[in-house]
Amino acid sequence: MASSSDMGSADFESLSSTSDVELLKRAWRNEKAAPEILPYEGDLVERAKGQIELVEENIEAYVENGIDPLVVSLYQMDLDRTQFLLRSYLRVRLLKIEKFMFHSLKSEEAESRLSEQEKVFARRCADDLAKHFEESVLRKLPENYQSVLKQSLISEVDDMVPEPHLDTFVVCRSKSHFTLNLYEEGESTQTEEMDRGDLYFIRYKIVKGAIESGKMDLI
Amino acid sequence: MSTRDDYITTLNFSQLCGQYLSLWQFSILEISFVCVETEIYPMAGQTDPHVSLFSPEEVEFMAEDELVEIVPNMNMEPLNFIAGDFGRFIPQIPIQVPLWLAVALKRRGKCTFRPPGWLSVDNLTQVLEAEREPQSKFQALPFSYVEIARLLFDHARDDIPDMYMVRSLVEDIRDVRLHKLENNLGTFLGTSAVKMENVSAMEVNLVRPFARRALEAFYKHDKPEVVADRNTRSSRQPREANDEPRRPLRQR
Numbered sequence: 001m002a003s004s005s006d007m008g009s010a011d012f013e014s015l016s017s018t019s020d021v022e023l024l025k026r027a028w029r030n031e032k033a034a035p036e037i038l039p040y041e042g043d044l045v046e047r048a049k050g051q052i053e054l055v056e057e058n059i060e061a062y063v064e065n066g067i068d069p070l071v072v073s074l075y076q077m078d079l080d081r082t083q084f085l086l087r088s089y090l091r092v093r094l095l096k097i098e099k100f101m102f103h104s105l106k107s108e109e110a111e112s113r114l115s116e117q118e119k120v121f122a123r124r125c126a127d128d129l130a131k132h133f134e135e136s137v138l139r140k141l142p143e144n145y146q147s148v149l150k151q152s153l154i155s156e157v158d159d160m161v162p163e164p165h166l167d168t169f170v171v172c173r174s175k176s177h178f179t180l181n182l183y184e185e186g187e188s189t190q191t192e193e194m195d196r197g198d199l200y201f202i203r204y205k206i207v208k209g210a211i212e213s214g215k216m217d218l219i
Numbered sequence: 220m221s222t223r224d225d226y227i228t229t230l231n232f233s234q235l236c237g238q239y240l241s242l243w244q245f246s247i248l249e250i251s252f253v254c255v256e257t258e259i260y261p262m263a264g265q266t267d268p269h270v271s272l273f274s275p276e277e278v279e280f281m282a283e284d285e286l287v288e289i290v291p292n293m294n295m296e297p298l299n300f301i302a303g304d305f306g307r308f309i310p311q312i313p314i315q316v317p318l319w320l321a322v323a324l325k326r327r328g329k330c331t332f333r334p335p336g337w338l339s340v341d342n343l344t345q346v347l348e349a350e351r352e353p354q355s356k357f358q359a360l361p362f363s364y365v366e367i368a369r370l371l372f373d374h375a376r377d378d379i380p381d382m383y384m385v386r387s388l389v390e391d392i393r394d395v396r397l398h399k400l401e402n403n404l405g406t407f408l409g410t411s412a413v414k415m416e417n418v419s420a421m422e423v424n425l426v427r428p429f430a431r432r433a434l435e436a437f438y439k440h441d442k443p444e445v446v447a448d449r450n451t452r453s454s455r456q457p458r459e460a461n462d463e464p465r466r467p468l469r470q471r
Contacts, residue, residue, distance in 0.1 A: 201413040
């Protein structure tokens, strides 16, 4: 278990030592606050799972050896906390997959954000849902309207597919001082200076890149 | 338009003034928003509050990783948690541990708390005076001060000198800050980014749904035009006449 203790306040991750729990907490927080699915943190989840299993074995060993029940209960608490983070992280992702099922299977880029098991889940879910729609409703509609993804054959885009709402405002905090272009390309460039630790209500689309590169955190 | 906004603000005010909101109460607020603002959201863009919102328990969970100082009264070997390693516990030697660990130890009578520096009568009185000044910004308080204070009051009464005084001060500070938040929310005029200084985690969580919907509505209506970016949190410049090419949506 190569974990290192947090230095100082647990809110600002120090550059050198950040424990897995901190990283998992950050991933969980970002995932909860973001309107779309963020890239899957495969390594982190694997490491966390490994550590959890190790601690579970340790606890069993402790209980057999009759170590002080206080210590055992403390280890159990730590284990519970980490398990909660991991489970909630995966659960939030599953919820988002269910919400945006067809959307996440449409493009390569969206699919690459899911883990292998999530991809299987998404495909099965989408197939089941499509089958259900077809059998209950779509077969009975006139020819032009039988698609699951489009409203009718005349539609140019898949307008029956709900897309994540990227214009949502989120609360974020930057980890260092940098400037941000408040608008997308083509619109007026207005920059905002962000100091370390200031909270901002800002459109998700603008901070998307910063979050994925790790410069900002969602609160 | 103005009556609807008054309706929203009144709802919001009553919610903010309450104690820790349960998720149930939040959903009432969300339902009323949906009823009032349904014409703004197309089906595909409906935001689901339950995916993104943190419950108060989850905010507390996040705060529990903060480090606090305790003085153990027993001997214990170092603990190698997934969260980190916490060193030997030696009686009468203070040590820094996460809040959840400290509370657990305290409940079993194995340690006493050393209250954090900001949780003293002097500091809190100072903060309260500063907050009460009209037109002042939010004072610097630890990000999770609400949660830390509440946990300490629940479990470590005897470790805080002048506990009742400190508790009433913290509650007063909370009320003043919430009131200030609520007033500031009323001065939004369509910005693309709102800066909030020194707002704590619980307060952010409270205003998040309302502010999000308000800002989204503004953005939707203002999209094609240039919107001046403002720092609405420092109400030193509450509503100066920026060169906004469009009429304000609300007159107060």
